[in-house]
Amino acid sequence: MKPRFWICVIxxxxxxxxAHGGGKPPLTFNAAVPEGWKQIATDDTMMFMTKDGxxxxxxxxxxxxxxxxxxxxxxxxxxxxxxxAAAQIIANEILADSNIHNFSVTExxxxxxxxxxxxxxxxxxxxxxxxxxxxxxxGFIKGDTFYNIRYGASEEEYFQKDLxxxxxxxxxxxxxxAK
Amino acid sequence: MAGPNCxxxxxxxxAVFAVVIVLCLCWGCSSPGATVSSSGTRGERMTQLLIxxxxxxxxxxxxxxxxxxxxHLEQHLERMLVRLMPTKAPEGTIPRVVLISDHGLxxxxxxxxxxxxxxxxxxxxxxxxxxxxxxxxxxxxxTGRHALRVLAAIPADTDVTVFDRALSDSMSWFHDMVxxxxxxxxxxxxxxxxxxxxxxxxxxxxxxxxxAIYDPYEALxxxxxxxxxxxxxxxxxxxxxxxxxxxxxxxxxxxxxxxRSFGKHLQQLLLDQARLELRQxxxxxxxxxxxxxxxxxxxxxxxxxxxxxxxxxxxxxxDTPQALSHYFQAVVFDPSLPGPHKAIGLIYLEQGQARLxxxxxENALALAPHSHDNEYxxxxxxxxxxxxxxxxx
Numbered sequence: 001m002k003p004r005f006w007i008c009v010i011x012x013x014x015x016x017x018x019a020h021g022g023g024k025p026p027l028t029f030n031a032a033v034p035e036g037w038k039q040i041a042t043d044d045t046m047m048f049m050t051k052d053g054x055x056x057x058x059x060x061x062x063x064x065x066x067x068x069x070x071x072x073x074x075x076x077x078x079x080x081x082x083x084x085a086a087a088q089i090i091a092n093e094i095l096a097d098s099n100i101h102n103f104s105v106t107e108x109x110x111x112x113x114x115x116x117x118x119x120x121x122x123x124x125x126x127x128x129x130x131x132x133x134x135x136x137x138x139g140f141i142k143g144d145t146f147y148n149i150r151y152g153a154s155e156e157e158y159f160q161k162d163l164x165x166x167x168x169x170x171x172x173x174x175x176x177x178a179k
Numbered sequence: 180m181a182g183p184n185c186x187x188x189x190x191x192x193x194a195v196f197a198v199v200i201v202l203c204l205c206w207g208c209s210s211p212g213a214t215v216s217s218s219g220t221r222g223e224r225m226t227q228l229l230i231x232x233x234x235x236x237x238x239x240x241x242x243x244x245x246x247x248x249x250x251h252l253e254q255h256l257e258r259m260l261v262r263l264m265p266t267k268a269p270e271g272t273i274p275r276v277v278l279i280s281d282h283g284l285x286x287x288x289x290x291x292x293x294x295x296x297x298x299x300x301x302x303x304x305x306x307x308x309x310x311x312x313x314x315x316x317x318x319x320x321x322t323g324r325h326a327l328r329v330l331a332a333i334p335a336d337t338d339v340t341v342f343d344r345a346l347s348d349s350m351s352w353f354h355d356m357v358x359x360x361x362x363x364x365x366x367x368x369x370x371x372x373x374x375x376x377x378x379x380x381x382x383x384x385x386x387x388x389x390x391a392i393y394d395p396y397e398a399l400x401x402x403x404x405x406x407x408x409x410x411x412x413x414x415x416x417x418x419x420x421x422x423x424x425x426x427x428x429x430x431x432x433x434x435x436x437x438x439r440s441f442g443k444h445l446q447q448l449l450l451d452q453a454r455l456e457l458r459q460x461x462x463x464x465x466x467x468x469x470x471x472x473x474x475x476x477x478x479x480x481x482x483x484x485x486x487x488x489x490x491x492x493x494x495x496x497x498d499t500p501q502a503l504s505h506y507f508q509a510v511v512f513d514p515s516l517p518g519p520h521k522a523i524g525l526i527y528l529e530q531g532q533a534r535l536x537x538x539x540x541e542n543a544l545a546l547a548p549h550s551h552d553n554e555y556x557x558x559x560x561x562x563x564x565x566x567x568x569x570x571x572x
Contacts, residue, residue, distance in 0.1 A: 074460030075492070082525075084555040085492070092458040098243050109554040128242070 029147060031061050032172035034165045049169075055131060057153040057162045059169050066144050072096035077146050083110055086139055086146070087119035099128040113149065114174050116140040134159045136166070142175065149173055225330050233289045240279070240295065247278040247298050247451070255444050256314070259307070260294075262391045263315050265322070268292060272321055276314070282456060282464060284408050288317035290326045301445065302452045302468050303408045307436040308393040309401035315384035315391075323383065325376045332372050378420070385421055394434035395425055442475030449475075453485050457492065465489045480513030487522055499526060517546040521556055528559055533566035 024045055033039050033049050037059075040048045046062035048054075066077045073092045087108055095103050107122035118140025126132050131154050139148040151166040153159035256276040268274050272292035282299040289295075294317040304310050320326070388398050402418035449472040456465035466489050472482040487505035490498040503526055509519040524539035540560045544553060 073458060074462075076460075078494075084552065092460070096459050101242075105551075108551060110558045 028063055028145070028176055029061065030172070030174050030176050031059075031149075031169055034169060037165070051162065051165075052158070055154050057158045058151075059166055060150040060152070061148070061169075061173065062150075063145050063147050066141065066146055072098075077141060079141065079144060081141055083117055083119040083140065084108075086141055087121055090137065090139060090148070091121065091123070094123070094125065101126040101128075102132075111138055111140075113138050113140045113147070113170075116142055116147075118147075138170065147175075222331075225327060229290050229326055229330060233291050233293075237289065237293065245280040247280040247448070249278070249447050249451075252444055252448055253278070256310075259311060259314055260318070263311060263318060263387045265387060265390065269322055269324065274318060274321060280451070280455060282452075282459065282461060284405055286313055286317060288320045290321065290324065292321050294318070294321075298448055298452050298455070299408075299464075300405070302449055302471070303404045304401060304445075305404055305441075306397055306400065306438050307441045308388065308395075308398035308434075309404065310441075311388050311391060311393045312384055312395075312398035312401055315387035316380045317384075318387065319380040319383035320376070323376070323379060325380065328376065329369070329373060332369055334366070378417075381417060381421055382424065385424070392434055393436065395421075397435055439475070446472060446476055446479070450479075450481060450485065453482075453489070457485070457489050462489060462493045478512045480509045480516050480519075483509035483512065484516060484519045484522070487519065491522060491526065502526065515546055517543045517550060520546065521552070524556075524559060528563060531566075533563040533570070537563040537567065 024043055027045060027047065029047075031047060033047075034051075037049045037051045040050065040054075042048055044062070045064070046060060048058060048060050050056065050058045066079060069076065070089070070093045073089065073096050075089045075092060077086055077089055091103075091105055091108070094100055103123060103125040105121060105123045107120065109120050111118050111120035118138060121137040121139075122135070123137070124132060124134050133152050133154055134156065135150060135152040137148060137150050139146060141147075149170055151163070151170075153162060253276065256278075260274050260276065264274060272290065274292040274294065277293055277295045278301070279295055279297050281297040283297045284300045284303065286294065286296040286300055294314065296313070300313070301310070304313070385395055385398070389395050399418050399421055402414040406414055449468045453465050453468035453472065456462075456468060466486070469482055469486040469489055473479055473486060476482060483505045487502040487509065490502035490505065503523065506519040506523045506526075509516060510523075520539045521543035524536045524543065527533075527536035527539065537560060540556050540563065543550075544556055544560075547553070550556075
């Protein structure tokens, strides 16, 4: 019994180290970081990149399990959900955030994202510090994961200037392993 | 909003620290033994501090909340305030109501006469007398200058952040009982004062209600209705104490308010509240508001559409047939409303009935050719056509 017990303990320890020791799990998507932009390291399953700082412009690509609850709405994304319904939940989540003001959706249309059916939201909002952000938000559900690609800029000038760069990042986005 | 939020968390403590410093300076000026030489001067400084605090709190609320605007309801509330006001408002106060779009069961007042009411609380009221008691209670806080009395009772050496917390919540109506905040108060004496001020506001408020010829028994139903929303059974003692104080004369005939008329004033608010609750996925509350709306307005097409939306989006067992039934009701009451047509189309599409779905999507497009969601409807139509062509082959 004893050797078997110790084998179990070692196996469990190995499993635990796989789960925690390696930091965040590997991303299941790829995207190119544009020249002159820097990728900011985070503990979440996301890529965050900016050229002049997050308050000027940013591209945020994130994957999140569908089971992960949202912070402000109790609604849940579901596998096989229509893109329009998913877009509605995302808009509801942002609208329910008390740090976000003057939230206004300017576009909500179906979109193809790396060959997947999804949605494209365009919206503006003012954050708690009074910064006005203009954002493009693409999202789609694949299996049990929700992927989203966001481009945000605090001023129209920055938004327009880096829009083409974002489009390049968007085009480079691809899934490397389906969950 | 991950990017910008990273910076926000760093900025806030600085702002809070600055406010605390300013408040400490104000408090330092107002404490006896510093620059204050007479009680009259201290009173003036306290009043100034209250004005400062009132502006600060109201600005903070404006930053973090959404003011709810509904002109008809606001006019009705103003008329009620005039009816309830015993005499002229005290100097420096202008009684007025500010509605906050929020699901909370909360109302509070400020020394300048502003009475803040959360739409979630209003959506629970069933008659005008209940609303009158709510307003009268807050008016009693204003006319009795309760905030000043709380401020005067705070020891001069109290940590200003604790004082700040106490003041901001001191005038809460129902929320106080739901979320005990006794720990936030520096002393039992202050807690006791606060409780006695709430009781005083209850008594004075009920007196205002009776003088304004509302039925006090009908008014006291507010506690039962708020308990239903709270689900914790709070407020029973308060209602019982007020009931005991009533005399048989107070229930003179002819005082009962017209519930249908009150329901009319709340229709738009119930619709908007149901939408708010739906956005936040608070299904039970969303259903309560929408059901109440169609109960009060049985031919309210948007109310039936919203009921359908709540059930379709919740998508629990048995929800879809009910949702479909509500959508059809909405179409009956207002055939020109595009939303129900689209929603019926979505249900049929999901059930594989492409031909039926197609006709409803076409209706939706025809009814609102420039709607913001037409790109989606066209994509659903394409799916229908592909399916129909597949069936025909």
